[in-house]
Amino acid sequence: MEFDAALTPPPAQHHWVLTLICVDGPGIVHAISGAVVQAGGNITESQQFASNDTGRFFMRLQIETQAGREVLEAALAPVVAHYGMNWRLDVVGRPLRTLVLASTAAHCVNDMLFRQRAGLLPVHIPLVLSNHSTLRDLAGFYGVPFEAYPVTDAESKAAFEQRILRAVEEHEIELVVLARYMQILSPELCTALEGRAINIHHSFLPGFKGANPYKQAHARGVKLIGATAHFVTSDLDEGPIIEQNVVRVDHSRSASELVAIGQDEESRTLTQAVKWFAEDRVLLDGARTIIFR
Amino acid sequence: MEFDAALTPPPAQHHWVLTLICVDGPGIVHAISGAVVQAGGNITESQQFASNDTGRFFMRLQIETQAGREVLEAALAPVVAHYGMNWRLDVVGRPLRTLVLASTAAHCVNDMLFRQRAGLLPVHIPLVLSNHSTLRDLAGFYGVPFEAYPVTDAESKAAFEQRILRAVEEHEIELVVLARYMQILSPELCTALEGRAINIHHSFLPGFKGANPYKQAHARGVKLIGATAHFVTSDLDEGPIIEQNVVRVDHSRSASELVAIGQDEESRTLTQAVKWFAEDRVLLDGARTIIFR
């Protein structure tokens, strides 16, 4: 694994990832695999799930074919129309345009930037926005533009959110990552970013929502602490969960030691969630996520 | 490990476990170790903890000595008096007299009875009390008396709780284990059993308190489910936590599959907590537990 993005080969234009969601029913796999055969494709990875909760069918395929996108889309068109499918076709490994929001904590941002450069995380990060300038040099080392604006009142907060929305538009952002960004997003911004913003919360949700979860965890005397990556919704810490991890602690740890211990779980939980999202492995089934690992 | 309790040797009368709790201050270790030396003892295991939260000092020692209990107690007497210690001296490995409360679920009861007989859990279970007769044969196979009384209304519930209290007295019970006993204890009984009753809750507390935690976990879409062994208090599912474990699940699991998957965590979390308690490794520090593993 060379530590240099320039050495990472561009993703192959003949390896595709297809995700689709529709009402469950018979014949879907046969119809889709027929379209793949018609486009001269070979299925290299396939996962499916039928949800008893919502009656919906979810599928993720990786398809190798020398035919181009147009041929593949043409073959799929009648099938997706017939089943009324919500679908998405992309090149396997294409870096996802990702905006990172940060405050002062470095660990999650460092983990994302390092992995992007090492070729371990299929994202392209054109910008880091922060309400503090703490991480400017870190972003700079990784060659990522960085902008900091203090958020001190309603006005500066609104301006910051406007900057986020402009950045999303300018850079055609596909994913916004709150990498320990310590501001609550307005309901309007949550709505605007619905389904494409991921937050890391420093507890094992639904335990210890809100502020100071490690202090809460210490007070309650839990024996495991955790981290949760979830979609951002206007209902704080209630968005669909993508990934969770825990680590064992004992009585001897102070609340501030829990903070240090928990950082590793936060970083790896967040980058795992981002990786799955960037690989089109995360689908929404109501308030729950389907993860095609 | 022979599967026969009769082969388990009686615990040695010259290996002692000493636990003590007092206000923290200088010189405690020196004073205690001096008493041990005076009694001709050798410290084979030692753990200590000073709580910043409550200012208390906790210690657990294992001491080998050919001197009897009287000599050891005499040596310790001035020290525990001087520091105003709450202390307890017992023989290492002495089986703890344990009352098991059960309903219909077999897994936790089976695990406790099997481990008792295999010599893996230092408890002596003179009686299983249940509000159902489902587990009568299982208890019978392990040679443990079993009594079942239906609990259907306030009167039968009060009678059952009276039976519990009588059993505690008759058998000089040191620990009551709620092994998936599906009744809420009355506040009076909780008070009577304070600090010597352990429950297993089938979620990772503080998440999903109360009824149907697996159904709640499914609805919330968590990626790990868990189990929590905790002391029983009148505040439901809020007692001090002794042990917790989690296991990974994914979107494909129904709520009833979570029930089956979670059983293993429930059993091993409960038996682990009981083992630590029986070995005098669990001390209370306010709402938190000290576990000297």
Add this chain to the structure above:
Amino acid sequence: MEFDAALTPPPAQHHWVLTLICVDGPGIVHAISGAVVQAGGNITESQQFASNDTGRFFMRLQIETQAGREVLEAALAPVVAHYGMNWRLDVVGRPLRTLVLASTAAHCVNDMLFRQRAGLLPVHIPLVLSNHSTLRDLAGFYGVPFEAYPVTDAESKAAFEQRILRAVEEHEIELVVLARYMQILSPELCTALEGRAINIHHSFLPGFKGANPYKQAHARGVKLIGATAHFVTSDLDEGPIIEQNVVRVDHSRSASELVAIGQDEESRTLTQAVKWFAEDRVLLDGARTIIFR
């Protein structure tokens, strides 16, 4: 989960599990899913894998259909013939006829028998064979016939192996489980049971093969100990691995304490492997296993 096998409903005759193995190539999924559609079936679970190592394609499907086995087989016949598939069709949840071999250790046998009765493990165990009589009562409690024959020399060992083979024939055994059976099987028996005998080895293979793995683990000072469930082959402890688990230990544990700690991992690793095998989730790809969890 009621603790009574009699309450377990018989598996539905309209829910099928289909596994197939063939040389990889295009169109397989389409062809198979076409056969399923033709038989009026709905795919409820599907997993596939193409092995780069051996060029083979592996698939496991669960299919719901009101059509009977004959209709389903007729629809599949041309497809499996065309692709030269190695295939297997069974009813989802049908208990696998399983022979258990034991010695004196109780934990794995207890775990299997308990889970069978609790409806957690889809096996039917018509017989336990042992070279010691230690576990006779345990088997008896679970209503499972038990036979013990001392194995003390080459002659008694050969006789025991003949008894195994006869039992396999008499009971149409589909799986032989070595539940801490402390005898090495002869090469002839290994060959006769190839692909349908599972052993639990009490180490994290390939570390610590052969005798006394916990003693070896203690001497080497490893920080995690483990257990490995694997297919039996004539090459001792070298058969394809089905499942592995580890548990953390520290310097303070003696070799005999490691034995006690490791038992839980042995039990759960073995029963997990047996469960997957009984559910047709374990396929062989050369020296490696495909596990469709």
Add this chain to the structure above:
Amino acid sequence: MEFDAALTPPPAQHHWVLTLICVDGPGIVHAISGAVVQAGGNITESQQFASNDTGRFFMRLQIETQAGREVLEAALAPVVAHYGMNWRLDVVGRPLRTLVLASTAAHCVNDMLFRQRAGLLPVHIPLVLSNHSTLRDLAGFYGVPFEAYPVTDAESKAAFEQRILRAVEEHEIELVVLARYMQILSPELCTALEGRAINIHHSFLPGFKGANPYKQAHARGVKLIGATAHFVTSDLDEGPIIEQNVVRVDHSRSASELVAIGQDEESRTLTQAVKWFAEDRVLLDGARTIIFR
């Protein structure tokens, strides 16, 4: 946790860590705690272990005292002399002077440098030596001097080892970390660095020693892959183990995917081992380590 080493306060000169090793016998704890009392000290953390394998006694204490080092040493002097103790007294939190050896892989080096700067790892790294220049910029960003010398033959290898030894002397190095340094050290260098050089091996030892462990792991079909941090000895991959971790993988992972997956375990296993060593929590008991976590 501010991302800036300059903000980390210097360690307090009144909080000490004392480790000691001697032949086991009665009265040691009393004697040591007496010396602590004499120096006006308070024991804030204490762990001990008596090894049945070697008959040695190990202890680690943290002691708070306003008395200086001289007073504390004077109080301890008669005790350590009496028991013939191998002992070490240091300031809690003092950064350990650490030399890092690297090749081209960035993940372990990045993790160490990031944690040093974030105040999460009590080391001072005055120099990174590498046989490749790949990581020059990374070291530069963290303000750590970096030297690269190609190692292509016996002569250049000997020169590189001479540079290591000179650096150890110049910087009074206390720990040498092989952070995926892909050269085998000569027996002479191993001897020179005995007990103060830590390597990370990318397998769960003792499985898969030597080259290409992930390729070996893939071929064997293990279900967990791991990493092992161990002391360097002239017997390759056989030095005393300090820490190990594993992560679950399945059949679908190629050998090169195992490489990527394993990196996280390598980094966290190595930094954990270094942290414990820097905090004087790692003691040697023959071929095994005592870890006072």
